[in-house]
Amino acid sequence: MTVCLGLICVLLLVIIIFITAKRESLLNSYKNTVEEINQTINNLQDNYTDLTQKKLELENSFNSLSQKKMELESKVTELTREASKQGFFFISCELKSWSESRKYCRDRGADLVIINTEEKQRLISSVVKDRVWIGLSDIETEGRMIWVDNSTLNRGFWFRGEPNNYEGNEDCVELIPTNDSVNNWNDLPCSEKRKGICEKN
Missing domain, CATH: 1.20.5 (Single alpha-helices involved in coiled-coils or other helix-helix interfaces)
Structure with a gap:
């Protein structure tokens, strides 16, 4: 009887140890799984x-x-x-006087260009390669520059010392392409031959 009880006790002890070990293993597994889940989160x-x-x-x-x-x-x-x-611009192919150049433009529904802003002055200066007539003169009244639309010149983009009406006979204005794209106007006799830059609105 004592032996049987001893065997039963040993068996129970083994079972308890097994269950405890299994429980620890499961707990560790669950713990690892929870840690992995937390890490993933x-x-x-x-x-x-x-x-x-x-x-x-x-x-x-x-x-x-x-x-x-x-x-x-x-x-x-x-x-x-x-x-x-x-509008848009075009330049005559032939050298003409100021009046002839204006006629050339007007025959094509345009007129010699009017330049009344610095932006437009820079634009014109950037496209012309030759000396060209622009639509400005003091033909009617000496010293009073008038555009071809009869408006008065408000701001000029003259070379230094211009307009000077040299020898009292310079009534028309040309633009001369130079490194200075702003101040490059010159007055000269209207009979001089230049290309004309036309503007069509």
Whole structure:
């Protein structure tokens, strides 16, 4: 009887040890699984944070590009409007007097160019390669420069010392292409032969 009880006690002890070991193993396994899940959650949270930051950066970049696009579209509209106001230009092929050059332009539905802004002056200066007549003269009243549309000259883009009405016979104005794209007008006799730059609106 004692032996049987001893065997039963040993058997129970073995069973308890086995169950305890199994329980520890399961607990460790569960613990590892929980740690892996927590690590995955942390990684996902980090990724989410990174993606949120990148999303904000992309939204800022998009807004900045949209603003630049609007600015460029506005600039294109402004330039198109300015170009439409200026019309288009063409230069005569032959050397003619100021009056003949004006006639050449008018026969083609245009007139000698009027330059009333620095932007237009720079534009004209950038395209001409030869000395050209422009639509400015003081033929009617000496010293009173008038454009071909009868408007008075408000701002001139003269060479230094010009207009000087040399020998009292310089009533018409030419533009001479130089390195200075702003101040390059000169007065000279209207009978001189030059190409003319025409403007058609």
